[in-house]
Amino acid sequence: MIPSERWEGSVARQENPVDPLAGPLQSFAYDLRKVRIEAGNPTYRALARTAGYSPTTLSEAAAGLRKPSLDVVLAYVGACGGDVEAWRRRWEQVDRDLAEPGADPEADPGAVAGAEPPAPARRRWPLVVGVAVTVIVAVAAVVFVLRDPAPKAEANGCPALPPHRTFTAVAYGKGAPVRAAATLTDPVLMTVPSGCTLGFTGFCVGQRVRDATGGTPDVRWFVLPDGKVVPSAVVHGNPPAALTPVTCAKGRPSPDGIALVLATDTAKPGGLKATASGHNLEIVGFAVRRSTGAWRPLGLTEKFTATLTVNPGEQIVVAAAACFGGDGPTGLIDARRFPGAAQSATLSTAEYATASQAACAYP
Structure with a gap:
C-alpha cells in the first residue's frame, strides 16, 4: 500500500491509504499516486500550476473513491511528466474492469482502508497450480500487454503524437482550435477533440487570449511540428521553463523591458x-x-x-x-x-x- 501523505492547503491533510487489490478504482488511484511519487512527490498545489486544475480536484482523482474524468487524469499525469497515452488507455480499461460482475462502480468512502476486501472485488487471476504453469501464464500476460497496440488516431479523433516533440499538452473543454497564425482572426483549420494529447515543438508569442480555466490572459501559442499553432489558453500543459519563444506566422515580439x-x-x-x-x-x-x-x-x-x-x-x-x-x-x-x-x-x-x-x- 502507498502510505498516507501530507499535502498542502490551509490545513495539512492526510491522503487515505489505497489498496491496489481492492478493486479497479483503488488500483487506478494507487498507480496514479505512484506517478506523482516517481516525479519527485510534488505537492498538489505545485501540480495545479501546470495541470490547470485545483489541488482538490487533483487530490480527488487519486483518492480511489470514484473514477476521475479523462481530462483530469491526463492533466495530472502530464504535469508529472508521465506517459499520457498509456494513461488514456488505462483510464479506458477502468470502464471494462468496472463492467465485470461484482465490481463496484464506486468505492465505499466509509470502508476501512486496508481492510480485507470481499473476494469478487479483487483482481481476478485464475488459480494456477505448479510453478511451470505459473511462469507460462505470467509470460503470456506480459506478451499480451506489450503487444496491446495504442489506439489509432482515427479511432478517437486524436492526432498521432509526433515522434520529435519538446512538450505535450491536453485539449479540454470544447477542444483545441488549430490555426495557421497566432491570432484569433485567422480561420480555424481544425479542432482537436477534448481529451486529446498534442505534441509541440515550441511556443511563440501571439495575440493575447484569456485562459479557459483560470480566466487569466496568455500570449503563448504552442507550435505544432507543421508550423500550425494552438493557443496555450485552451490546453492543459506548459512548455519547459527554460524554453524561449520561436517565430511564427503573425507572431508578436517578446517584451524586452519593464x-x-x-x-x-x-x-x-x-x-x-x-x-x-x-x-x-x-x-x-x-x-x-x-x-x-x-x-x-x-x-x-x-x-x-x-x-x-x-x-x-x-x-x-x-x-x-x-x-x-x-x-x-x-x-x-x-x-x-x-x-x-x-x-x-x-x-x-x-x-x-x-x-x-x-x-x-x-x-
Missing part, C-alpha cells in the same frame, strides 16, 4: 498602487513580500496596475514581472521597496526568480 512605479493610493487608507510600464509588454504579474519573507502573488493583468494595502509602519517589497501567461515568467522583473522614495530593491538571483514565479503564478 519598470515599476509605486504611489500612495489616496482613495483608501493604507492604499498603494503599483504601475508597470515597458516595451512590448502584454501581461504583467505583481507580487509582494511582507515581513513574513514569502512572496505572495497579487495577480496577472493586461492593465499593468495592481493595488494593495500597507499596514502602518510596515516595510514591503513589491515586484512587477513581464509574463507570457500563467506560470510563464519571461525573466524580466523590477522590484521596489515601500515606504521609500522610489527605492529600488536589489535582490539575489534566486530571489528574483522566486518573485517572478510568484508574480506570474497561475491562479
